[in-house]
Amino acid sequence: MFSIYLHIVVLIAVVTASHYKGGVLTYTIRSNPGNGTSDNELIQVRIEQRHSWIRSTYFCNNTSPSSGDIIGSGALQIYGYRNSSISKIPSIDARVRCTDYSEEFNYSTGENSTNIDLPINNRIEYVYSSCCWITLLPPDSGSNWSLKLVINTKQRLDGT
Numbered sequence: 791m792f793s794i795y796l797h798i799v800v801l802i803a804v805v806t807a808s809h810y811k812g813g814v815l816t817y818t819i820r821s822n823p824g825n826g827t828s829d830n831e832l833i834q835v836r837i838e839q840r841h842s843w844i845r846s847t848y849f850c851n852n853t854s855p856s857s858g859d860i861i862g863s864g865a866l867q868i869y870g871y872r873n874s875s876i877s878k879i880p881s882i883d884a885r886v887r888c889t890d891y892s893e894e895f896n897y898s899t900g901e902n903s904t905n906i907d908l909p910i911n912n913r914i915e916y917v918y919s920s921c922c923w924i925t926l927l928p929p930d931s932g933s934n935w936s937l938k939l940v941i942n943t944k945q946r947l948d949g950t
Contacts, residue, residue, distance in 0.1 A: 809848075809922050811897055813841035815866070815939040820905060832907040833943050837866070837916075840901040841886055850891035850898035859888045861900050866916040866939065879908065884918050914941045 820834040841862055848861035866882040886900030908914055919936030 809844045810920065810935060811842035811844065813839065813918070813937055815839055815916070815918065815937050817939060817941050819943065831910045833910045834905055835908050835941060835943065836903055836905050837882055837939065837941075838901065838903045839866075839882075839884060839886055839918075840899065841884065842897050842899040845891055845893070845896045845898045848898045850888035850900070854888035854898075855890065860885045861888050861898055862886050864918060864920055866918045869915040869917040869938070879914065880906065882906065882916065908941060908943055910943045910945070912943050914943065915939065916941070 816838045818836045818838070820836050843862065848863075850859060850861060853859075854861075862885040864884045866884055868879045868881060882904050883902075886902040888898060888900045891898045916939040917936050918939075919934065921934050
């Protein structure tokens with residue numbers, strides 16, 4: 791009798807994506823609203839971002855900073871604001887201009903700033919999130935992450 795042996799080889803590869811190294815989000819109130827009391831009034835806010843990625847994902851080299859090369863992806867999305875009397879608050883592009891990199895440590899870093907008009911007397915939250923935070927220590931694996939920026943446009947007691 792004739793027999794056929796069939797060998798099935800199943801190869802399962804576990805791929806751990808990990809390309810985001812971290813970031814910083816800050817804001818500065820750019821103008822004083824005076825004695826504004828209406829939630830419909832706007833105030834200019836400067837949002838600054840600095841992000842780092844694995845260099846092989848978002849590449850920078852020695853000409854990138856002077857060329858203004860843009861790296862990164864995604865956007866800061868509005869998260870914690872529910873006032874229907876104000877027109878839609880826009881998301882903010884999270885791509886940044888390459889400022890520095892390291893071949894040895896395999897990272898690219900960039901920063902950017904954006905001026906935006908936001909309603910006074912409010913607390914507004916932006917979130918930047920995605921997957922693939924870098925692995926820090928074994929057996930850790932790259933995972934989802936988020937950065938949150940909480941902007942308070944209420945006038946302080948000292949008038950600023």
